[in-house]
Amino acid sequence: MKFTIPIGPQHPALKEPISLRMTVEGEVIRDADIRLGYNHRGLEKLAEEKTWIQNIYLTERICGICSHSHATCYVQGVEKLMEIAPPKRGNYIRYLVAELERIHSHLLWLGVAGHEAGFDTFFMYTWRDREVVMDILEMISGNRVHYAINTLGGVRRDLDEMQIKKSLEGMEILRKRSEYYFKIGASEPTFVARLAGVGYLSKEQAIDLCAVGPTARASGVPRDVRRDDPHAVYDEIPFDVCTADTCDVLGRVVVRVKELMESYKICEFLLKNLPAGDIAVKAPKRAKPNEFLSRYEAPRGENTHYIKSNGTDKPERLKVRAPTLANYPATVQMLKTGFIADIPLIFAAIDPCICCAERTVELVNARTGEKKIRRFSELRKLAEKRFNELPSKRNAVWPF
Amino acid sequence: MLDRLVRWSRIKSPWILHLNSGACNACDIEVVAALTPRFDVERFGVLLKATPRHADVIIGTGPVTRQIKDRIIRIYEQTPDPKFVIAVGACAMSGCVYRGAYNIMGGLDQVIPVNVYVPGCPARPDAILDGVVKLLGKL
Amino acid sequence: MTDLEIMEKAKSLFGDKIVEMTNPAVRRIFIKVEPQNLVSVVAGLRKDLNITYVATISGLDLGEFFEILYHFGHDNGSLTVRTQIPRANPHIESICSVIPGAILYERELQDMFGLIVDHIPDPRPLVVPDDWPANNFPLRKDWKFERPAEIIPGGKK
Numbered sequence A: 001m002k003f004t005i006p007i008g009p010q011h012p013a014l015k016e017p018i019s020l021r022m023t024v025e026g027e028v029i030r031d032a033d034i035r036l037g038y039n040h041r042g043l044e045k046l047a048e049e050k051t052w053i054q055n056i057y058l059t060e061r062i063c064g065i066c067s068h069s070h071a072t073c074y075v076q077g078v079e080k081l082m083e084i085a086p087p088k089r090g091n092y093i094r095y096l097v098a099e100l101e102r103i104h105s106h107l108l109w110l111g112v113a114g115h116e117a118g119f120d121t122f123f124m125y126t127w128r129d130r131e132v133v134m135d136i137l138e139m140i141s142g143n144r145v146h147y148a149i150n151t152l153g154g155v156r157r158d159l160d161e162m163q164i165k166k167s168l169e170g171m172e173i174l175r176k177r178s179e180y181y182f183k184i185g186a187s188e189p190t191f192v193a194r195l196a197g198v199g200y201l202s203k204e205q206a207i208d209l210c211a212v213g214p215t216a217r218a219s220g221v222p223r224d225v226r227r228d229d230p231h232a233v234y235d236e237i238p239f240d241v242c243t244a245d246t247c248d249v250l251g252r253v254v255v256r257v258k259e260l261m262e263s264y265k266i267c268e269f270l271l272k273n274l275p276a277g278d279i280a281v282k283a284p285k286r287a288k289p290n291e292f293l294s295r296y297e298a299p300r301g302e303n304t305h306y307i308k309s310n311g312t313d314k315p316e317r318l319k320v321r322a323p324t325l326a327n328y329p330a331t332v333q334m335l336k337t338g339f340i341a342d343i344p345l346i347f348a349a350i351d352p353c354i355c356c357a358e359r360t361v362e363l364v365n366a367r368t369g370e371k372k373i374r375r376f377s378e379l380r381k382l383a384e385k386r387f388n389e390l391p392s393k394r395n396a397v398w399p400f
Numbered sequence B: 001m002l003d004r005l006v007r008w009s010r011i012k013s014p015w016i017l018h019l020n021s022g023a024c025n026a027c028d029i030e031v032v033a034a035l036t037p038r039f040d041v042e043r044f045g046v047l048l049k050a051t052p053r054h055a056d057v058i059i060g061t062g063p064v065t066r067q068i069k070d071r072i073i074r075i076y077e078q079t080p081d082p083k084f085v086i087a088v089g090a091c092a093m094s095g096c097v098y099r100g101a102y103n104i105m106g107g108l109d110q111v112i113p114v115n116v117y118v119p120g121c122p123a124r125p126d127a128i129l130d131g132v133v134k135l136l137g138k139l
Numbered sequence C: 001m002t003d004l005e006i007m008e009k010a011k012s013l014f015g016d017k018i019v020e021m022t023n024p025a026v027r028r029i030f031i032k033v034e035p036q037n038l039v040s041v042v043a044g045l046r047k048d049l050n051i052t053y054v055a056t057i058s059g060l061d062l063g064e065f066f067e068i069l070y071h072f073g074h075d076n077g078s079l080t081v082r083t084q085i086p087r088a089n090p091h092i093e094s095i096c097s098v099i100p101g102a103i104l105y106e107r108e109l110q111d112m113f114g115l116i117v118d119h120i121p122d123p124r125p126l127v128v129p130d131d132w133p134a135n136n137f138p139l140r141k142d143w144k145f146e147r148p149a150e151i152i153p154g155g156k157k
Helices: A043-046 A052-060 A067-082 A086-115 A120-141 A161-186 A189-195 A203-206 A213-217 A249-272 A323-335 A340-349 A375-391 B002-012 B026-033 B068-078 B089-094 B126-136 C002-019 C034-048 C100-113
Strands: A003-007 A017-026 A029-036 A290-297 A301-309 A315-321 A360-367 B016-018 B047-049 B057-061 B084-088 B116-118 C018-025 C029-035 C051-060 C065-074 C076-086 C091-095 C116-118
Touching: A003 A315, A017 A340, A029 A323, A043 A052, A052 A067, A052 A315, A067 A301, A086 A120, A086 A249, A086 B084, A120 A161, A161 A249, A189 A249, A203 A323, A213 A249, A213 A323, A249 A323, A249 A340, A249 C116, A290 C076, A301 A323, A301 C051, A301 C065, A323 A340, A323 B068, A323 C100, A340 B002, B016 B026, B016 B068, B016 B089, B026 B057, B026 B089, B026 B126, B057 B068, B057 B126, B057 C018, B084 B089, B084 B126, B089 B116, B116 B126, B116 C116, B126 C065, C002 C018, C002 C034, C029 C034, C034 C065, C034 C076, C034 C091, C051 C100, C065 C100, C100 C116
Parallel strands: A017 A360, B016 B047, B016 B057, B057 B084, B084 B116, C029 C076, C091 C116
Antiparallel strands: A003 A017, A003 A360, A017 A029, A290 A301, A301 A315, C018 C029, C051 C065, C065 C076
């Protein structure tokens, strides 16, 4: 007998309106359906009425957590359209802010994952460390989120000696703290047992459903735009693409932890080897008729912008595809093999940035056909109850 | 006398509900960051609740999209009296950069009555705390 | 595989199905095909060139024609397949039989431009709200939006 249960647009776990309808049988989910549209703001139509520079501020506000990645992807594309190239120092500063944003986003996600699994202390610790990164970003750009540091042809603010020294100190503190946490997390058997085996997505399914980012990399698919399409600075910096083989939520945690360590290395390299010179070149007002596809690796996956110009000072077409939209079919597939109590964890594992795409969850009770809106907090309480009654999986090992 | 007791208890422990109506997430992360050890809003008695039926104060962010308009009105009616609404961020005040788009109503006060406006894009956690405290001062 | 190798292999595989092929920038290849050859070209890309990842599907309103671009990504750059369909008869075949992950992008094309994707597994609208009036396609160039007047509570208009 099947039920359909709705998880409505307002719930406390995820910070964005999202609607899912899941058909359940007992505790096992048989089918899942996602309703988008709560966050649809009509950006692509709005972008056709604003000039090239005004669009930088519009694309920044597509998402609050990955705001710099959208702005950089757009500015990269427009610079190629106008055939200008920013100077080396400008490029280094731009991608330094990008790697700092990756660090802050992964720390945020680790806190949210800990919160969904019931590990609230981890949540408080990682968000306290995130404040170190926010201070560095505020020192460089002036704001904690939406650092408007990009402009057509380079960046707007420069770094001086004291800021470089303070940033390097911040990296040291963060690295020591991160290593301590990951040692604790790896040797905590309940945390590892909670995450192992949840949200399984095999390698063939990840390739078929076009998954991106850490969701795909945790299933063994080495897809990373920084290596596939190295633009500007990434062909000079040594770094590795991090993958894992376990295909579940534990693999995604491991991939993000490894990426954090890589980002610390990249930031230190960029700070120590900052070349001298200008930070921006002057950009023309109009662009010749041309088109370009710009790709960029945001913390959640691949960000794609397709830009077309027609000779005036406004774009003809701006198409934005954010990484979470690409992970939706993979999420539906993962939910089909799970339990109700695992819904918050599976959903948080793809790092949903719903402002890049809306969702809601509705569980429909198939037995009586009645629709019940379950608050996400009720689901989380169910998850914690189940966690307490789970037989401990003694052979679950942290695959580091 | 009972009145004073009730007023004192209302000021000392406002329970909030966080409502996102299509925002870019920056203001929401700042609301959650207000709970973390650096800003620590729980020392004022503020608790983040899950359901509108337990809440005193609704904190709303984001420009209101057409799809979520009915749901917001329903949630506002589910909250028991006396209730207060705080609109956080430039999007909830007037739509920020999205003014003029075809799916946007243009600010939270087009849908439900608002008591306090907190400006900023995004509003810093200190500013949100300041808004909550000013609201409590008027009670 | 570099750009030149991919272009050679595509030319030898598809021959005259390709109307035009350009390489405007490093690691960007653009191929133009006719709408009826679209699914066979995509299946050939998947089988022989191992290109399976659809980044996104964009639509363009060019007045008399709609142009649809399918952006694929591979290990060394990206390849885009474009096709044009007439405005009077906007039908295009779905590629979900070859690549199941393209379903959401095709649903968005249906909402925003009013194209009709044949044999799509799930034809429901994706992003428009529940009370959206029918036959309103926001991204077409001739669709304008009149903003209703705002009420400022407690203030002058």
